[in-house]
Amino acid sequence: MSRVKVSGFIGVMVMxxxxxxxxxxxxxxxxxxxxxEEYEHLRIGLSRDVTxxxxxxxxxxxxxxxxxxxxxxxxxxxxxxxxxxxxxLATDYKWLNEKTMRINLRKGITFQNGEKFTAADVKWxxxxxxxxxxxPGLIGAVKGIExxxxxxxxxxxxxTTEPIPTLPSKLSCxxxxxxxxxxxxxxxxxxxxxxxxxxxxxxxxxxKGDRVVLERNENYWRGVPKIKKLTFFTIPDxxxxxAALKSGTIDIAVDIPPSLAKELKGVSxxxxxxxxxxxxxxxxxxxxxxxxxxxxxRQAMNYAVNKEEVIATLLEGYGLxxxxxxxxxFFGYNPDLKPYTYDPEKAKQLLKEAGYQKGFSVRFEVPxxxxxxxxxxxxxxxxxxxxxxMEIKDLKAAYADVLERKASPMLLFSWGNWSLLDIDxxxxxxxxxxxxxxxxxxxxxxxxxxxxxxxxxxxxxxxxMETERILHEETPMIFLFTQYDIHGKRKGIxxxxxxxxxxxxxxxxxxxx
Amino acid sequence: xxxxxxKNPKALVGSMIILTFVFVALFASYLAPHNPNTQxxxxxxxxxxxxxxxxxxxxxxxxxxxxxxLSRLIYGSRVSLIIGILGAGACVLIGLPLALLAGYYxxxxxxxxxxxxxxxxxxxxxxxAIALVALLEPTILSVTLIFTLASWAWATRTIRGEVxxxxxxxxxxxxxxxxxxxxxxIARHILPNTxxxxxxxxxxxxxxxILFEASLSFLxxxxxxxxxxWDLANGKQYISTxxxxxxxxxxxxxxxxxxxxxxxxxxxxxxxxxxx
Numbered sequence: 001m002s003r004v005k006v007s008g009f010i011g012v013m014v015m016x017x018x019x020x021x022x023x024x025x026x027x028x029x030x031x032x033x034x035x036x037e038e039y040e041h042l043r044i045g046l047s048r049d050v051t052x053x054x055x056x057x058x059x060x061x062x063x064x065x066x067x068x069x070x071x072x073x074x075x076x077x078x079x080x081x082x083x084x085x086x087x088x089l090a091t092d093y094k095w096l097n098e099k100t101m102r103i104n105l106r107k108g109i110t111f112q113n114g115e116k117f118t119a120a121d122v123k124w125x126x127x128x129x130x131x132x133x134x135x136p137g138l139i140g141a142v143k144g145i146e147x148x149x150x151x152x153x154x155x156x157x158x159x160t161t162e163p164i165p166t167l168p169s170k171l172s173c174x175x176x177x178x179x180x181x182x183x184x185x186x187x188x189x190x191x192x193x194x195x196x197x198x199x200x201x202x203x204x205x206x207x208k209g210d211r212v213v214l215e216r217n218e219n220y221w222r223g224v225p226k227i228k229k230l231t232f233f234t235i236p237d238x239x240x241x242x243a244a245l246k247s248g249t250i251d252i253a254v255d256i257p258p259s260l261a262k263e264l265k266g267v268s269x270x271x272x273x274x275x276x277x278x279x280x281x282x283x284x285x286x287x288x289x290x291x292x293x294x295x296x297x298r299q300a301m302n303y304a305v306n307k308e309e310v311i312a313t314l315l316e317g318y319g320l321x322x323x324x325x326x327x328x329x330f331f332g333y334n335p336d337l338k339p340y341t342y343d344p345e346k347a348k349q350l351l352k353e354a355g356y357q358k359g360f361s362v363r364f365e366v367p368x369x370x371x372x373x374x375x376x377x378x379x380x381x382x383x384x385x386x387x388x389x390m391e392i393k394d395l396k397a398a399y400a401d402v403l404e405r406k407a408s409p410m411l412l413f414s415w416g417n418w419s420l421l422d423i424d425x426x427x428x429x430x431x432x433x434x435x436x437x438x439x440x441x442x443x444x445x446x447x448x449x450x451x452x453x454x455x456x457x458x459x460x461x462x463x464x465m466e467t468e469r470i471l472h473e474e475t476p477m478i479f480l481f482t483q484y485d486i487h488g489k490r491k492g493i494x495x496x497x498x499x500x501x502x503x504x505x506x507x508x509x510x511x512x513x
Numbered sequence: 514x515x516x517x518x519x520k521n522p523k524a525l526v527g528s529m530i531i532l533t534f535v536f537v538a539l540f541a542s543y544l545a546p547h548n549p550n551t552q553x554x555x556x557x558x559x560x561x562x563x564x565x566x567x568x569x570x571x572x573x574x575x576x577x578x579x580x581x582x583l584s585r586l587i588y589g590s591r592v593s594l595i596i597g598i599l600g601a602g603a604c605v606l607i608g609l610p611l612a613l614l615a616g617y618y619x620x621x622x623x624x625x626x627x628x629x630x631x632x633x634x635x636x637x638x639x640x641x642a643i644a645l646v647a648l649l650e651p652t653i654l655s656v657t658l659i660f661t662l663a664s665w666a667w668a669t670r671t672i673r674g675e676v677x678x679x680x681x682x683x684x685x686x687x688x689x690x691x692x693x694x695x696x697x698x699i700a701r702h703i704l705p706n707t708x709x710x711x712x713x714x715x716x717x718x719x720x721x722x723i724l725f726e727a728s729l730s731f732l733x734x735x736x737x738x739x740x741x742x743w744d745l746a747n748g749k750q751y752i753s754t755x756x757x758x759x760x761x762x763x764x765x766x767x768x769x770x771x772x773x774x775x776x777x778x779x780x781x782x783x784x785x786x787x788x789x
Contacts, residue, residue: 239753259577263753306554313554314577368733372747375578379552392733 039227042493042506045235045244047255049209054192055176056128056138056183066174067254067504068212068232072112073176073197076103076122077168079501083329083421085172089117089198093171095455098163099146103171105154109221111179112196119150124180126158141174141418163453165460169420173501200225200507209234223509226495230506245270245488252496253488254504258318264488275498276320276327277485278419281370283377283478284402284411286439291360292409298475300350302340304384309342310376311481318484324468325426327482329500332423332452332464337472340479347384359385365408367395374412377478402437414483419501423464424452431471440476517783527775534769538590545584546572549739553579558755574757576747582758586765588739593723593769596657596736600722601715603661608668609711613699615669616676627673630666638663642729651736656729660722668714675710679703709784713777720773727766741766 048064055069078088087093090103109117126148129138144164149157158167182196195203198221201214212232216225233250235241238257245253246267256264256272264270285292285301292298302323311319323339326332351357366374371392378388391408393401401407415437417425428434428449433441448470451463485498495508518524537544557579562569573582615626633641641663649655679685680703688698729735730742737743741762748758 239750257750259750260753309554313557313579372577376552376554379554379578392735394733 041229042227043231043250044252045233045241045250047236049234050212052192053195053206055178056132057188057192063502069176071201071214071507072195072199074199075172075176077172079172083500085168089177098455099160101158101167103156107154109198111198112202112217113182115179115181117198118153119156121177121180122156123148123150125177141170163455165455166420166422166424169422173419201230223511226508226510251490256486256488258315261316261486269491270488271491272488273498274318274484274486275500276482277500277502278417278421279414279483281414281480284413284439285476286409287476291356294354295474296350296354300347301478302475303343304347305377305380305478306342307481314373314376318486319481321481322479324472326423330421330423334465334468344384361387362410363391363408364388364410365391365393365398366412367398368392369395370412445470521779523775524779527772530768530772534590537587538594541587541591545587547581547584549584549588561757573761576758577751582761585739585744586761589741592737592740595653596726597719597723599657600660601718604665604668604718605711605715607665609672611669612672612676613703616673617680617699617703630669633666639728646734651734653736656736660725671714672707672710675707676703679706713781716773716777716780720770724770
């Protein structure tokens with residue numbers, strides 16, 4: 001009996017608990033100094049738990065881990081605020097030939113335990129990444145590296161099995177450098193709790209599932225870090241993250257969904273920073289069986305969807321409509337291609353030419369995360385006679401379906417380009433005949449993938465333009481849009497900006513502009 | 514019976530709500546002002562008609578895809594009603610015969626049936642449902658099946674208690690003395706006396722299953738495009754900017770479950786049934 005009554009009031013209880021949760025956060029006060037000279041304590045709310053602090057030992061290349069790790073470890077190269085690749089632990093690099101890159105290391109850098117950073121550490125770090133069974137994601141990032149040669153203490157040569165033009169991009173993302181001496185002698189599980197890098201912050205405390213607390217490394221080689229104490233909180237629920245930012249419990253809330261960005265507008269001391277990111281959404285159109293085998297049908301589907309309206313409404317303006325494989329900020333974007341502007345009449349015409357004037361019915365697989373977006377798209381397709389049978393799945397199940405070649409003829413998906421900002425990070429994986437995530441095979445694209453693997457920028461440019469032209473024509477996807485990275489922050493942190501490579505950068509030192 | 518019902522305000526309110534609910538579900542296609550699945554993105558997140566930015570074309574407002582919320586609620590009542598009735602009915606269909614056998618024969622029959630029931634009772638219902646729904650495609654039939662599987666044991670356990678009580682009453686002994694067979698006694702003397710508890714149980718169980726379906730839809734395993742639980746979950750992310758989506762679907766679930774409880778309570782008193 002009482003069971004029934006209790007369940008009847010569950011709705012009310014949930015609301016009360018939510019309110020308590022939101023208001024409870026208000027007990028805290030902000031510790032943030034107003035002056036941009038130095039920050040006493042900066043608190044960042046992450047959208048997911050940090051699973052490992054060991055740059056060489058986490059299962060997938062994922063943002064929360066990298067963002068926290070790059071505060072304690074450094075990369076060889078990095079992207080600056082403008083997105084340009086600049087020296088970091090390395091002063092510069094040059095290609096000795098198509099398959100060899102020479103890297104000159106900065107001198108006088110020490111790890112947080114006082115050891116010198118030398119070529120031996122670079123060699124050791126890469127070799128561990130290449131062999132490591134612990135981090136399949138990293139193996140993908142260093143794929144194609146044949147060997148690392150320490151020429152002298154401050155010079156390293158990277159030999160690759162084939163030309164890897166995106167190597168500088170890869171070195172400015174993911175591949176953090178660890179200390180060979182310290183790392184080799186410590187058990188990985190112990191190391192995960194005692195990370196020691198060259199970075200601007202040192203670990204103070206890591207409460208799994210709750211927070212990572214860091215303090216600044218006064219001897220950081222770039223200068224004294226601006227932030228004295230840095231805390232990453234794990235706050236998976238976006239509304240809670242926003243409430244925490246509004247109430248002053250945190251100073252930065254990362255990954256604000258577009259639908260919630262509105263909540264931060266008009267809040268007096270909070271502002272939004274947003275930028276088109278590397279992550280795009282598209283719908284696979286499997287061309288291995290009719291009706292999607294006909295490219296006119298696939299083109300019709302691109303014309304049928306009003307991308308601009310979806311962006312203006314569901315994405316609250318935070319999106320860029322796409323007409324090819326990569327967004328405008330990438331190497332390989334072809335500006336001469338026409339957009340697939342919304343044109344239902346043209347779509348119907350194309351369907352008629354292909355012999356489907358009566359339309360057809362097709363299965364459409366959707367990870368539950370993007371159900372709303374999928375329903376919007378399906379609504380437009382229905383309007384031109386294409387009836388989508390939606391199959392809502394868990395994100396992991398949908399991933400597995402793609403990898404195991406079991407996906408439905410249509411599948412809504414998202415791609416992060418390995419943050420390379422280069423068409424190479426998309427092409428072979430998604431549009432190549434042997435690509436792990438590919439449902440497309442085109443002989444000319446297959447050749448172009450090889451042609452793009454050269455360090456000559458002009459040849460690459462030419463190949464990329466042709467590639468995009470073919471993909472635009474063949475449309476193996478409904479190209480939807482580029483997502484934005486949206487973060488909320490307290491006013492008075494001018495340094496903090498959303499970055500197009502999808503990372504969180506707070507390693508500011510005194511004297512940075 | 515009707516007179517007594519009219520005198521009890523709780524039961525009256527309860528039965529009014531349920532009658533409305535059934536009426537709405539039956540005539541959904543006549544009552545709904547819009548197609549519940551037609552989306553007009555340019556008209557998304559319109560507040561209810563009476564608010565300042567509202568529009569009486571959409572009396573309860575629209576959701577994030579620009580679908581009319583009132584029409585969705587009206588069509589959603591069908592899903593709740595069908596699953597509630599089918600689910601509770603199936604529970605009783607399985608539970609009642611098993612309860613009669615177990616309660617009347619006792620001994621090893623009772624042991625076997627009740628131990629199996631105990632196994633099912635020991636698994637949290639929603640957990641079992643989530644596991645099963647991951648295996649089967651969620652359709653109205655499969656979801657009903659899942660709820661039945663997850664909750665038949667409750668029916669068995671509840672009704673068996675009543676059977677145990679009845680079989681000790683003298684008229685059963687008298688029937689035995691008169692030479693009546695076991696099946697005859699069950700059919701003629703025990704079954705009619707379990708009608709009260711079965712009705713009460715069914716009324717309450719419809720409520721539980723409606724909640725169950727809403728919970729499952731809320732978690733993303735929806736068997737229909739128009740389910741109250743689905744709207745509730747979907748409106749959650751907009752709760753601070755578009756309160757009406759979750760509020761009205763939540764209110765609908767709340768009212769129907771409450772009404773069924775009122776009616777069940779009254780039926781229990783009226784039929785003088787003791788539930789443990």
